[in-house]
Structures are given as C-alpha cells and as structure tokens.
Amino acid sequence: MSLYVMKFGGSSVGDIERMKRVAGRIADKQDEGHRCVVVVSAMGDTTDELIDQAKQLNGQPPAREMDMLMTTGEQISVALLSIAMSGIGRSAVSYTGWQAGFRTDETHGRARINDIDPRRVLESLERGQIVIVAGFQGMTVDGEITTLGRGGSDTTAVALAAAIQADVCEIYTDVDGIYSTDPRIVKTARKLNEISYDEMLELANLGAAVLHPRAVEYAKRYQVKLVVRSSFNHNEGTVVKEEASMEQGVVVSGIAYDKNVARISILGVPDVPGVLAQVFGKLAGEGVDVDIIVQSGVQDGKADFSFTVALSELAHAKKVIEGLHSELPYREVTSEDNLVKVSIVGAGMVSHPGVAAQMFDVISKEGVSIKMVSTSEIKVSCVIESGNLQKIIQALHTAYNLDTEEQAFVGGPKDRR
C-alpha cells in the first residue's frame, strides 16, 4: 500500500463528465490498495470567467480581493469531486488550501508557501477517506486567503506530497508525459520514461508547459518522486526523479523551443565600465526579463551588444532603451522579431564535451545561421530564424537518436495552473 498524491488540472475536470471520469480514476487507485490525496484546479474556464467579471467592475482589482474571488474556483472543484466520489460509494472529504494547512506569506496573487500543517489531511487518511485538496491556495497567519500564482496547483501537489511523505506525486495532464520534443512538430517524438529534476527544470523553463518550473524545484528540493501522465488514458507516463537511475548513454534527453523571443541590439556603445549594469539594471527595474546576452569585441572604444527578451515585451524594452539615450550615447538600436530559441537538454552533457559543437554542426548543415548561443551545464540554446524551426528540431531530434516509431498522443488544451 502506497500513499499517492494525484493532481488533476482544470481541463481534466472541465465538465461533469470529466469530473466523473476523474472520480473513477481515483477509485481505481484506491482499489489497487493505495491511499489517495487528490489536488484539483478550478474547472475549465471558471478562472477566466471570474477574472472577466472582476475586470468589468474594476480595471485594476485589488490583489487581495482577486484572491478571495479566484480561490472559489478550486473550492467548487474539490466539493464537486468529493460529491462525485461519494456518488460512487467512496468516503471522501474536501479541504480548502487553508483547511489542508497551507500557510503562505502575504504576497497576494503569487504567495510563497511558508509551511504546511497537514494534520487534518493525515487524520482523514487515518479514517480511510480520500482527501481532496484545493490547489493554488493558502492562508496567511492573519487568516487572509492567498493564491500561489502560476503553477500553483502543481506546487500544491508537490509540496503536500513532501509534507505527508507520499510515495509518489502523480501529475495528471492532457498529454502522455514528457516528450523528447513537441510531438506536434516532430511526429517521431518519443515519450521519455524517466527524466531528472534538472533536465525537467530546464525543459519547463524553456516553455514545455506540462510542469511548472516552481513545482519541479520543489520536487527536487524535497526529493518528491513525480510522475507526469495523461488523465485520458492509462499509459505509463514519465517519472521525474534524481538522475542516479537515469537511462544509460543518453546525452540529450529532450529538445525544447520558445517562440516568444525577440532580439535587441545596441550598436556603438562606449566601452566604459558599468554600461551593462546600467542597461540591464534599468530593464530589470521596468520589469523586463532578459534571457541571452551577447557582447561583441570592442572596436575603436565602442562595443555592440545584443540580448533577447520575450517577444511580447519587445516594444516596452525598446522604449526603455530609447529613454536611456541621453545617458548612454549609443549609435543605434535594432531589433528582430522573427526568431525562435531551440534548446537541447540533457544531464549527460556534463560528461560529453562536444555536444554543443555537434548542435552547431547540425544546424549549419541545414544551411541555417545561428544568431545567438547560450549554454549551461545541461543545456545548449541557439537562436535562429523562426521559419527554420521545424527543420532544425527534426534534424536535431534525429542527430541525437531520439526518434521513435510510435505515434505520439497529444491531448486537448494545456492546463493553465
């Protein structure tokens, strides 16, 4: 008998029929002899509808009140799922985030979990009940209701799994698991049986929307064994854990891409100390996240440098740079918005030098030029023109021996939380 935490996202409980299917799924797990704690998100579009109503009343609704509003979505889900469980003869109990013991800081809208007191959850398990906990929410020491922000329900599941020392934390979603790359782009993409926390973290940060990086960090910190699997079928899914038992000989585990990339270049900048700090300090102060930064060599006391920002922030970032002109006498600012960032990720890279060189070689053999490069211990990213995305991902996928014969399963819309 194992203790499972099972997390179901909003699309998995999007309507009454899906809710029933999830209830059946949990009952199956219990029938296998396991104890179950379930974490659920708000149903389908509930959250968007609530936000829409709030915006009609107030263009800038206070974060505290938005938390009061939004947390009802998960409370409805847990109550209905508990009602569904008892409808099929199972003893179940639902808890809000605060009832389940989630104590957070006071940052409404994106609160951090301070600690979890899972006493009531454990007591209910003792009584043989299936425990259903609202994801995405908690309470401050002053009794204020908070939400955990993006990735909040995944984080709830992982943190709760750590707090109650669950054997496994299963993340049910609308895809079969973690893929070697996006199956919509590469038909021969293969589902990974295992992946390390670090690899998952890189993939999640690179835009693989299946798991939120925050939840992966939490899982890594508390060594929670994660399984990502589909709520629509019984396929095995992907195990995320420490790398010790990783598959042998795999250098690159997955290939990710990010279309939300734009490049800004500042040309002819005086090469004096503190210039980079000035530019990127200003951008950070304006809330613009910068990803890759490349500085060219200095000529005649002037340097060029380029960096990437999210495409959606390009206009804002350019305005910030233009506003700096009086203090920073650069020659010219240019930008490009038809870009994509392709990344290879693999824990095996650490011990295999030359992986980056191989990537550059594959890309150049396809006649595509690399605009920018960035590397980490287990990742190499190249920025290329977006028109080449499919060709390059396919070529890399084949070059790193990731192709499979199977046809990938790709489900419905991605879960938001």
Added chain:
Amino acid sequence: MSLYVMKFGGSSVGDIERMKRVAGRIADKQDEGHRCVVVVSAMGDTTDELIDQAKQLNGQPPAREMDMLMTTGEQISVALLSIAMSGIGRSAVSYTGWQAGFRTDETHGRARINDIDPRRVLESLERGQIVIVAGFQGMTVDGEITTLGRGGSDTTAVALAAAIQADVCEIYTDVDGIYSTDPRIVKTARKLNEISYDEMLELANLGAAVLHPRAVEYAKRYQVKLVVRSSFNHNEGTVVKEEASMEQGVVVSGIAYDKNVARISILGVPDVPGVLAQVFGKLAGEGVDVDIIVQSGVQDGKADFSFTVALSELAHAKKVIEGLHSELPYREVTSEDNLVKVSIVGAGMVSHPGVAAQMFDVISKEGVSIKMVSTSEIKVSCVIESGNLQKIIQALHTAYNLDTEEQAFVGGPKDRR
C-alpha cells in the same frame, strides 16, 4: 455618524450592472457620513447552478460537501462587490463568514450560530473601510465550513448587527417594504411605516417571504432595529422594532395568506387518552409539520379531529396515518386540498376583544364558510376554500381600514436566502 449593516439579497446583486448599482448605494451611505458593514447573498442563480451540478454527480450529496460548494456563491459575491467598491475609489475589504467570526454548530446545511467574534470586522471599520461579509455561512470550532440554511443571509445581517452594536440593520430587497397584504392581490395594499417584531414574526411565519422568521427572532432577541426597503429605489421602507412606538389605534397591521395548506380529517377515533399524542408524535417523527389542529366533541365514545399540513406533504401525511390503522381503529380518513389559510395580524388585538368575531362576520357576509380557525395573542387564522381568497382578503383589508390610494410597487423575483 451611525453604524449601518446593509444586507443585499441575490437578486439585488444578480448581475454586474446590479452589482455596480449596489456599490453606488453603499457609497451614498458612506457619503452621508455613516460607517457601513454589508452582507451579501450569492448572485442570482449561482446557488441553483451549483446544486444542479452536484445532483448530476450524486443524487444525495453529503451535506458537508454541499456546504463547501454553496459557500463559494457568497464568497464570489463579496469579492466582486469589494472589487466594485474599490473601482469607484472606496476602500473596502471582503470577508468570508468564518473570517468575519461566525462560529456555528456542526449541523451542515442548517447550522445555528453559536457566537460571533467580530474583531476583524471592527478593526477594518476602524481603518475606515467598508466591510463586506458573506451571508449564510460560518465555521465550526473544528474549522469545518457550514451554511445557515433558509433565511441564512438575513440572519447573518441581523446577528452581525447585534454583535457590532450597529444602529440599524437594513434589509434591501425587491419590494418597498412590508405591506398590509400582498399587493399583487389587493391593489390598495399599503406599505407599513412601522411594524413590531411580533407582528413581523407572525407575518413571516405566515409566508410573507420578505424576511425570514429566524432573522426576525434574532432581531427581537437582541433588539436590532430592522429596516426593510427596496434596492431598486430610495423609498423609506418599513421599520421593524419593539411595539412601544407603534402607530396608535391600529388593531390589524397586516393580512397574510398561505396557499400551501391541506386538511386531513380522521373520523370515528376511539376517545382514549394518548390518541392525539400517538398521531402527532408519529407525524413529527416522519418529518411532517402540523399547523392547525381541531377536535370535535365526543359522541358514543368516538371523536373526529382535523389538522392542516403543507399541501406538498399531504400524500406523505396520509400514508403515515394509514400506516397507523392497526394500532388506531379509526373509521375513516378524509382530506381536502383546495384550501387557503387567511390570517389577520396585529399587536393591537391583545387589547381589542372581538377582532376575531369581526373577522368571522366579514367572511360570512361574503357567503364563505370557515373550515378551521386558529388564534394567537396577535393573530387569527381562518382556513377557507381557495377560490375565495381574493374576495376575502380584499374584504378584510377594507374592513380593517388598511386601504390606501397609492399604487403598490412590486419588484422582481423573491430572494431565496
């Protein structure tokens, strides 16, 4: 500067436009120099929609889980109303029932308030905030979420007004106030300026749906000054308070009716001690509420007696009586379902004997026969055939000098909670 509790029902906040109107109304009150605590019900049909979803999952959903589900309705209302208040530049804060300090017993679905700790409400008032509290809900000492059942939001408002020693508790609804009788039946019905707690209690128990009897009882016990008024206009409304300052010379304040009435007669029952206790004990045990009971004289050691039950419970009640036949050898059971109960209510009756006789006289002059009678200190009820309802109410209304020239305002659908 006074401290107001303002309660708005579900139809008053039924959509975004109405929500905005309510927000404006509260702002007006604040502009008059008053402090405001607001109690709100769930928006329009929210509750029905949630119940419908639950029933699709489970024909008999557990009461605890229904409370988890239903309380989200009020939480959405308070959050949205608070967001609306800040949208028009007012500092507001919303609280769930448990945050506002409502501690209840453990009877899910119809919990009783044990006590209220209004500390957070008072602190927010100190800070100059408008405090918006979810009606209808509370929490047990074990941290379980409960609902107060029928009339719960009215009761929340009155109980909170008592706890924070508010000067007035205003119940905003879809009618202008308490009427001398139903304005849909009698065009010359007049709005009462004042009414006593006891009269209001009788009227509420007799089916005048504007205020729930439980809230009136609470107001009487804690001497909370109630005002019932419309959320759609600025008319004065009806003040409900102790009878000291009641209008002089008024004997009958209002006329109520109840169509949900049926009569059961048990004929030829042996006149032995304990028969009544046997019959009505059994009915009570089966959950059948009995209203008027009449026993005829005894002949040949046999008696007849009749009683009224809710029309909706007639079939059930008859089945219970028939099941008693082996223990209780009566001759026959008959029933009537085309009935209505008409009641006159007035605190002045106590000092005016002959009010009942006048009522019987008015009814008999209209050629209508009285089937059953019941009286209390401030009420006389007669059961008549339902076809005569309009004629009799109009005649009584005129006879007791209740007619007015004004046309009554009658609003939209009644609030449920």
